[in-house]
Structures are given as C-alpha cells and as structure tokens.
Amino acid sequence: MPSYPVLNGFYELQRTIGNGGFGKVKQAVHLLTGEHVAIKIIDKAKLGVSDTSESDVQRIALEIKAMKELRHQYICQLYQVIETEHHYFLVLEYFCNGELFDYIVNRNRLSEDQARHFFRQIVSAVAYIHKRGYCHRDLKPENLLLDRRDNLKLIDFGLCAQPKGGISVEQLGTACGSPAYAAPEIIGGQNYRGDVADVWSLGVLLYALLCGCLPFDDENIATMYMKIQNGIYHVPTWLSIESINFIRSMLQVDPARRIRIDDILRHRWLMSGPYTEAVQWESTFNNKLDATCIGEMALYHKVTVSEIVQELSQKRYDYTTATYFILLDMISRNKAIRLNRRH
Numbered sequence: 001m002p003s004y005p006v007l008n009g010f011y012e013l014q015r016t017i018g019n020g021g022f023g024k025v026k027q028a029v030h031l032l033t034g035e036h037v038a039i040k041i042i043d044k045a046k047l048g049v050s051d052t053s054e055s056d057v058q059r060i061a062l063e064i065k066a067m068k069e070l071r072h073q074y075i076c077q078l079y080q081v082i083e084t085e086h087h088y089f090l091v092l093e094y095f096c097n098g099e100l101f102d103y104i105v106n107r108n109r110l111s112e113d114q115a116r117h118f119f120r121q122i123v124s125a126v127a128y129i130h131k132r133g134y135c136h137r138d139l140k141p142e143n144l145l146l147d148r149r150d151n152l153k154l155i156d157f158g159l160c161a162q163p164k165g166g167i168s169v170e171q172l173g174t175a176c177g178s179p180a181y182a183a184p185e186i187i188g189g190q191n192y193r194g195d196v197a198d199v200w201s202l203g204v205l206l207y208a209l210l211c212g213c214l215p216f217d218d219e220n221i222a223t224m225y226m227k228i229q230n231g232i233y234h235v236p237t238w239l240s241i242e243s244i245n246f247i248r249s250m251l252q253v254d255p256a257r258r259i260r261i262d263d264i265l266r267h268r269w270l271m272s273g274p275y276t277e278a279v280q281w282e283s284t285f286n287n288k289l290d291a292t293c294i295g296e297m298a299l300y301h302k303v304t305v306s307e308i309v310q311e312l313s314q315k316r317y318d319y320t321t322a323t324y325f326i327l328l329d330m331i332s333r334n335k336a337i338r339l340n341r342r343h
C-alpha cells in the first residue's frame, strides 16, 4: 500500500473502492472522528501531457470548483482538498451501501414504486446541478451511491461539471462519459448542451431501473451507436404506458424535442403512487453553522467558538472543514460526537 506522508496523522487509508481515469478512490478513516471517508487520489503524472493536458488539469480544477459550490442532500459532499507536487487528494463523503448498479442487479429490476423513489432523488440532484449552471455528463448507476438510509447520492463530477451551453466538439474527444448512456448528439460529435444531454442519460437510467438492462446495448459498438442515433430500443410488454411515455419523452433523438428538466420535475409519472407533489430540487442544507459541532471543535482545539466560526466561514476545504462536515453528518445520524481527545 503506497503511503502519502501528507495524510499521516489525519487519515488512515484502507481498501481501494474505485478506479478511475486519473487515479483511484480509497476508503479511509478520518482520524479525529474515527469516521469513514472516501479519498479520490489523482496522480498528476497520469494527466494528459499532450495539448489536451490543459483540459485535464482544467477539468479537475472545474470539478473541484463545482463540488465546492454544490451542497445538496442527494449529492456526495466534498470535505477537503489536498494538493501536493505529485497528487490531488479529494476527501469525500463515504457511502457504505455501495452502488445503485449493484442494488438493481441484485433485484434484477425495480418495481415502479421503487424506481420512482430513486428517480425522484436523481432528478432532484440533476435539476439542482443544472440550476447552478453545471451539468454532470456521466449519469449512470455506477455514479449513484446509496447512503445508510438507502438514499441516493450522485458522485463523480470528474468528466464534466462544464458550464451550461455545451462544450466545443474538440473537447468532446477527451471525455464523453459512458457510450451506453451518452446522448446521440454527443456520440454524433455535434455541439450540444450538457444539460439537455443529461436528460437523455436520465432516460437511459430510468429504463435501467425499470428493466434491469440497458436500452442501447450491443457488443458491436458501431451497432450500439446506430441504435442510439436512431433511438431504437426494445420496449418490454410489461412496462406501464405511463412509464413508456415518460422514458420516450427523455429518449428523444432530437434534442429540441426532448423533455426539459422543469417538465420532468412535475411529470405525472413522478407525481403518482404515494407522491402528489412535484420533485423539490432546492438544497435542504442552509449556511447556518451548527453550534454543537462548533462547540466540540473549539473545546478540542482549545480555541474560542468565534475562531472556529471565522475559520469555517473561509470555506478553505481543509481538515477543519472536513471535521465540521463529518461531525454534522454524525449529528444527523443522532450519533454522539466526540473528537478523539489527545492523550
């Protein structure tokens, strides 16, 4: 297990839980609280060295900028950013119940009610990102994790967080998410709006939740691309007509005819079963600092409460920020908070 001195005394690295383009994600322990976190370790040496390297470094900077601006009940929380000469370390919220992908596979497929419960949360997170001028561009079950209460959290903004308004074609070449979830205009190489392309991926996601398989899949990639660009997919006989119509409204090949996120929020398919209200996209978090957490941190560090408040309000995303967010999460789980007192 390689060691990273910058983490010593703050985090203890454990097993690897994910591998991505630029590096890996490891489970770790935040030593002051004893709580689990995920640490995404980006090896700068693996970033592109060609002229697209600018876009790789830019993309990571944009992902970090986006995560610092996004705080939402269905989005994985960034706790701390550490940069050294050779690496970036993103300390992130950890989800013990794993990926939505495995949840679906283990159940073959979900009932309409189960799918609706999850899809309302996914739509809430995506609408929130779009309202903040970002898009995700890699929406798929592997990037949706389950927390302790089996609520979903959206992860991995590594590919995109591009401002709305789409990106130019040449940047497309560097990253276009996972082909099976990519909109026709993305794989066709045209200019496109990232938020409209996200809606296509939402359609693929809902199909996967309800059917337990992908709408566009073929071992021959060219055949799969042909199916996507022509919007050809199998409609199982047992799907309800409302589900079929809702999926069809998102899987419109022509971006101009595709349903908009605002109409998804109040779609009749999402406002049926136990639900009578449109999906709420606003964040349920407020900027008020929690007195109990502040008090515990002031006590531990033997400083005044106002010094802790002063430090947190600068949102440095340092160890203090991480400690605060983790204590807040412990309180939300009615877990007694107590920082590991120095001996």
Ligand SMILES: COc1cc(O)cc(Nc2ccc(C(=O)Nc3ccccc3)c(OCCC[NH3+])c2)c1
Residues within 6 Å of the ligand: 017, 018, 019, 025, 038, 040, 063, 067, 075, 076, 077, 078, 090, 092, 093, 094, 095, 096, 097, 098, 099, 142, 143, 145, 154, 155, 156, 157, 158
């Ligand atoms: C904003 O959230 C982000 C951004 C980002 O760039 C990367 C990640 N990556 C994460 C975060 C957490 C986990 C995680 O907790 N995984 C896990 C835990 C227990 C069992 C199984 C998985 C993570 O997992 C990596 C594999 C997910 N496909 C990645 C979050």
